[in-house]
Amino acid sequence: MTFKKIILFCHRWLGFISGLVVFIVSITGCLFCFQDEIQDAMHDYRKVEVQYKPYLEPSVLKAEALKGRKGATATYMYYYGVNRPAAVLVNLPKDEMLYVYLNPYTGKITHTENPQKNFFIIVEYIHLYLLLPAKVGSLVVGISVIIFMVIMITGLILWWPKRKSDRKRSFNIKWNGRWRRVNYDLHNVLGFYATSIALILSITGLSMVFDSVREGIYTTANLGKAYPSEKEVLKSDSLLKGKVKSTFVVDKAFAIAQSRSPKAEMFFINDDATAAGTVGISAYAQTLHYYNSDEYIFEKYTGKLLKQTPQAKKSPGLKMNEMNYDLHVGQIGGLTTKVIAFLASLICASLPITGFIIWLGKRKKSKSKKVKSVVHRRVVHKHNLA
Structure with a gap:
């Protein structure tokens, strides 16, 4: 042959x-x-009408999305852009989930999917x-x-x-x-x-x-x-759980990310629910595009910034x-x-x-x-x- x-x-x-x-x-x-x-x-x-005022805090939108949903939790959130809604991914009991879309300026739920x-x-x-x-x-x-x-x-x-x-x-x-x-x-x-x-x-x-x-x-x-720094897994101090009021840490973290990435159009928030978890925020340069972002990791109990990785300092591989x-x-x-x-x-x-x-x-x-x-x-x- x-x-x-x-x-x-x-x-x-x-x-x-x-x-x-x-x-x-x-x-x-x-x-x-x-x-x-x-x-x-x-x-x-x-799409939402652009309003020339700050977004509502993540805790406010999360509370609205979870209202009336017994046993539900929410770990992930998106602020899609000034003319787009925010979205909260709600985890329901029995492994079900919902996307709850809200107006980021008023907190009104616009769609549940x-x-x-x-x-x-x-x-x-x-x-x-x-x-x-x-x-x-x-x-x-x-x-x-x-x-x-x-x-x-x-x-x-x-x-x-x-x-x-x-x-x-x-x-x-x-x-x-x-x-x-x-x-x-x-x-x-x-x-x-x-x-x-x-x-x-x-x-x-x-x-x-x-x-x-x-x-x-x-x-x-x-x-x-x-x-090595890109492979590093950061953790919160789980011993602080219950000793520090951390209700609004995500709001504080989001405000810091916004101030340090003022030109970012879209934000993704990951509020890890585990005891040693952290609050991660990605600030994307362009709405609905995921290749250009600044990354922030915060201690979930104190709001301390543990790590900041701007796009310019990322390795070519990352x-x-x-x-x-x-x-x-x-x-x-x-x-x-x-x-x-x-x-x-x-x-x-x-x-x-x-x-x-x-x-x-x-x-x-x-x-x-x-x-x-x-x-x-x-x-x-x-x-x-x-």
């Missing part, structure tokens, strides 16, 4: 193994690319887990994405024209050809153009599934240099990992990169289909040749007998 036949064998059978998962993951990726724009157009609660009923969150769950249990689903998706990367590389090897004279023709789709030729070109030519973007989407997706990939990106971007989501959904460069990610995902979804059609056509052609060969042998045999 020649090298090219081995590559073709791997390309074909790996495609059969991962094709369905790749199609599902790619098509859901397409749907998710413009989810913010679509939801903004559909839902009024995602069960995330399990949000179309785009369902799409995201399918994309990440295929609606399987998280550990199983993420592993199936992760392995399929790795296989897909191998398929893209082997496909590139198979497709690459040997002669320079063939390259111009190979980079274009022959739209006026027979439908089988058009399908062949759609598989090969579009696959070639999408390869680089598809590999970026695949690697960023894998970093969400496998810690080893995320760590590999971190180490590679840092050229192997260690940054910046790359924090850039992961925005790269994966294509919003890193605004509308242009979203369109590119959408088209690349759409092409990736089409590849298992066009590839299967190519295989089916060759299989039928092979069967036809075998039938003709048998008929020919019979005719020759009869002729010799005569």
